[in-house]
Amino acid sequence: MADRKEEIIQAGIEVFAARGYYNTHIAEIVEKVGIAKGTFYLYFNSKKDLFVSLIKRHEKIFLEVFDNYTFDTNNKDLKIFLEEMLLGFFKIYK
Numbered sequence: 001m002a003d004r005k006e007e008i009i010q011a012g013i014e015v016f017a018a019r020g021y022y023n024t025h026i027a028e029i030v031e032k033v034g035i036a037k038g039t040f041y042l043y044f045n046s047k048k049d050l051f052v053s054l055i056k057r058h059e060k061i062f063l064e065v066f067d068n069y070t071f072d073t074n075n076k077d078l079k080i081f082l083e084e085m086l087l088g089f090f091k092i093y094k
Helices: 001-017 028-034 037-043 049-057 059-068 076-093
Strands: none
Touching: 001 037, 001 049, 028 037, 028 076, 037 059, 059 076
């Protein structure tokens, strides 16, 4: 069972890195793993639940990226900053 969860996590990282959080759908993740959508829900309650577990799992790396990320407060709002930072994080991890 732990192997299946790990497969979902790895697929989630790849899809989030390629498409971003908002453009990622559970259907894409389960297709990549080759499982039914219901199987996804045995391990995670939602896309958000998977995403948060990825962040928690890699908290140390995430915090290092966050600390080293330069934030230009004049040109970006917080949402754009977080999107770019998370995308960078998943690309680095991938």
